[in-house]
Amino acid sequence: MPAIARRTRDPADRFSYLVHHCEGEAAQAIRRCSVMEPEEGYAGALLIVERRFGDLHIIATTSIEELTEGPTLKADDHKALISLADDMMICSATLKQLQYPNDLDSCRNIGAIVARLSTTMQTEWFNLEAKSFKFKHDPTFDKLANFISDKVDAAAAQTVYTVGPSYMRPQSNPVRLQPTHIPLYKAAFLTTQIGNSRSGQVRLPVNCAQCGSSHYLDQCPEFV
Structure with missing residues (x-):
């Protein structure tokens, strides 16, 4: 199982992500839940935010906006792409816990994230989804996150197994006989x-x- 999949299901990571999106008094209030067991602390933090600081929809909206709003990512910027894939997985787990899964799979949100990818990656994504449309399968937020993660893994594997010029067998130079001039x-x-x-x-x-x-x-x- 990929490490990112294990991390997104970890209540401790979800709790950290929730703290990240809170400020001031809200952040201080939910940090008190960190002394509890991770799953219990995360559930308690959600209740505190909902009771004392308003609608959870604000947290859901903020989580998605951090993914949809941002600069275009280059295809060779592996660090930024890994960060995007990780944040998408954590955002997905958080919004499902908040019971806002429909916000994830909206065409607007998925399209905005795809627009941040390089032209090459966008074309590959559209070609992939074109096949899904034939079977009447709509694109999903999680599928896009997995697509980005897989592209990063493929690029890393290519870097490891690509043979550079220093590893190539040198070409033997043919020995040319010099003409001999004899009186x-x-x-x-x-x-x-x-x-x-x-x-x-x-x-x-x-x-x-x-x-x-x-x-x-x-x-x-x-x-x-």
């Missing part, structure tokens, strides 16, 4: 030596490169 008279001598080295009894004829006679080039009267 003509040395070429004739070399030819003779090769023949003698391969067989002690076979002697290759020597032809002068200058006049074509059977002597070395340096012995040719025309060359000298």
